Amino acid sequence: MAMAEDRPLRVALIAGEPSGDVLGAGLMRALRQLTDDRVVFSGVGGAQMVEEGLASLFPVADLAVMGLVEVFPRIRLLLRRIDETARLLQADPPDIAVTIDSPGFTRRVAQKLLVRSFPLLHYVAPTVWAWRPGRAKRLAKLYDHLLALLPFEPPYFQAVNLPTTFVGHPAVETLAKARQAEEVSAREGRGFRHRHQIPPERLLLAVLPGSRRGEVSRLLPIFTEVLRQLKSSGLDLHLLIPTVETVADTVRAAAASLPFPATILGTAAERYGAMIAADAALAASGTATLELGLAGTPTILAYKVHPLTAAIVRRLIRTPYAGLVNILQRREIMPEFVQERCRADFILPAMHQLLTDPLARQTQKDGCAAVAAQLGGDEEEPPSMRAAKVVLALAAKRLPSRET
Numbered sequence: 001m002a003m004a005e006d007r008p009l010r011v012a013l014i015a016g017e018p019s020g021d022v023l024g025a026g027l028m029r030a031l032r033q034l035t036d037d038r039v040v041f042s043g044v045g046g047a048q049m050v051e052e053g054l055a056s057l058f059p060v061a062d063l064a065v066m067g068l069v070e071v072f073p074r075i076r077l078l079l080r081r082i083d084e085t086a087r088l089l090q091a092d093p094p095d096i097a098v099t100i101d102s103p104g105f106t107r108r109v110a111q112k113l114l115v116r117s118f119p120l121l122h123y124v125a126p127t128v129w130a131w132r133p134g135r136a137k138r139l140a141k142l143y144d145h146l147l148a149l150l151p152f153e154p155p156y157f158q159a160v161n162l163p164t165t166f167v168g169h170p171a172v173e174t175l176a177k178a179r180q181a182e183e184v185s186a187r188e189g190r191g192f193r194h195r196h197q198i199p200p201e202r203l204l205l206a207v208l209p210g211s212r213r214g215e216v217s218r219l220l221p222i223f224t225e226v227l228r229q230l231k232s233s234g235l236d237l238h239l240l241i242p243t244v245e246t247v248a249d250t251v252r253a254a255a256a257s258l259p260f261p262a263t264i265l266g267t268a269a270e271r272y273g274a275m276i277a278a279d280a281a282l283a284a285s286g287t288a289t290l291e292l293g294l295a296g297t298p299t300i301l302a303y304k305v306h307p308l309t310a311a312i313v314r315r316l317i318r319t320p321y322a323g324l325v326n327i328l329q330r331r332e333i334m335p336e337f338v339q340e341r342c343r344a345d346f347i348l349p350a351m352h353q354l355l356t357d358p359l360a361r362q363t364q365k366d367g368c369a370a371v372a373a374q375l376g377g378d379e380e381e382p383p384s385m386r387a388a389k390v391v392l393a394l395a396a397k398r399l400p401s402r403e404t
Contacts, residue, residue, distance in 0.1 A: 009035055009395060012094040013043040013054065014085060014109060016063040016102025018211040018244040019287040021046030022268070023100050023123055023384075026170050028052040030388035042094065044085055047245050048268055057088055061246040063105050078105070086112035093118050096395040100124060103135075110142040119144045119394045123387060125153045125164065130319040130327070136160050145394050147387050150328075151374060165390050168383035169375035171287065175294045178272030192277035196263050198238050203355055205260075206240045206278035206297065208288045209251070215284050216247045218304045220254055223282055225344035226351055231259040235355060239263070240278055242271035242288075280354045280361065282347070285322045289334060293325040293368040294375075298354050298361040301326075301334045304342040325367075328374050333367035 011031060015024040025048035031039050032052075041053055046060040058081060086109050089097055093116065099106035101124040113120060125148040128136045133156070139146065140162035147167050148154050154164040185191050193200060207227075209219040230237065239262035243251040248266055255262045265274050275281070275295040283289050285303035292299045301323045321327045323334050335350045337343070353360050 009039045009096075009392075010094040011039055011041050011391070011395075012089055012097040013041055013045060013049065013100065014097070014106055015043075015045045015049060015100040016060065016105040018046055018060075018246060020100040020102055020124070021048045021060060022174065022287075023170055023387075024049045024054075024098075025052045026173065026382075026384035027098070027100075027123070027387055027391070028054070030382075030384040031391065034385075034388050034392060042088065042092070043097075044081075057084060063102060081105070082108045082112070085109045089113060089116070089118075096121065096391060098123055098391060107139070107142065114142070119397070121145045121147065121391060121394055123147045124149055125157060128156050129153065136162070145390065147390060149375070149383075165386075167386040167390065169290070170383050171291045171294050172372050172375050173382040173384060174268075175272060175275070175291060178269065179276055179295075181269070182273055182276050192273045198263070202236055202238045203280075204240055204274075204278045205237045205355065206242065206274050206281035206283070206292070207262075208242060208281065208283040208292075209247075210284035210286065211244045211246055211288075213247055213250065214305075215303075216250050219284050219302060219342070220251075222302065222304070222342060222344050222347070224254070224258060226282065226347050228259050229344065229348045230352060230355070233352060235352075237355070240265060240274040242266075242274050280351070282351060285336075285338070287324075290324040290371075293334065293371055296365050296368060298364040299334045300337065300347060300351050300354060302337045302342045302347060304339055325371055328371055329367060331367075333364055 013024050013028070015021050024045050028041060028049060029052060043054060044057050044060060045054045050056055063078065063081060082105065096119050098121045099110060103126050106122065110120060120143050122139065122143045125146055126135050126139065129152065136157050137160045140157065140160045143162060146157050146162055146164040148164055149167070149169045151166050154166050157164040182192060198204065207223055209216045209223055237260045239258060239260050241251060241255060241262055242265045252264055255264055265271055272295070275292055275297050278297050281292050281297050281299040283292060283299055283301060285301050289299055289301050303322055319327055321332065322336050322338050325334050326332050326336065337347050
């Protein structure tokens, strides 16, 4: 699809963190496929979007902040990045702009674009079903369309007249491709363990302490103590630590003090290969735990934020679970250790059981089996392609100018 002027479609993409970078990269690939490469991209993104051809306005690591209290020390930088992003779109208007997740950042950019000549779409519906339902109405004032990852989300936004399309979760697509690639590699004798020279008898534990500096600084010491206790119990493990650009240096520096040998994995392909190969995982709550569930990897979920942030969030939260696998299944499939319970002495028994009890691992795998179908895994068309089709349809409509 080319535009009426017989020029490439111009798409601005704004992603503020690693999970959004994955979404953005998938959307870019699908748009290129649907337009026969007649598309050019601008905006903000991470390593995967850059690899797909985006020249990011600034490093996405500048935006990787989580928590109400944690934002304060970096507020000047964040405000400057919001202004820079809005000015980019105002100075050189695209045919369509897509903001991706990171609601604290993307919503503020959208607020500066109320007067615009292009449609604005948001990818990843805010979790209004979990907390702060009033956000749905506010979002409807900012955007022309919303893409939802979860099947039960559209009615929350359609009720406030924001057109919303369920496209499915990208983790379904990503893990399916990774599993196929790993199966090919295994048949050719170069499977994950072979590539990384890991003995076949050694248990593999994936450790994912988060993608933001604050997460890693709080969780990695707790995870390290759990690992020390596992070592004392006599377990012989090899650690797989997938990481992202925002925290890669911190994770690599910390790996030297871990009690087991560790393989650091920085690419997306090896990240998913590690999830599939691992016998179990210890992970920060977030997209990674959903990916681990879809990979069939038994997981212990942990999370901790600043106490003031936790006190505020608890007054607003409307779901008893932190992990998306548990939320979707409405029961605790992945054991959760959040805030006060995010302690090594609490986590250790559950982690030890998962590593030593095959029945415990299988029970969790069985509980995760239905999640892929809930997230669009039973459709032939992948989520990124469905999202790209909505973007193209909205761009083609040429919505009335908001400049008047």
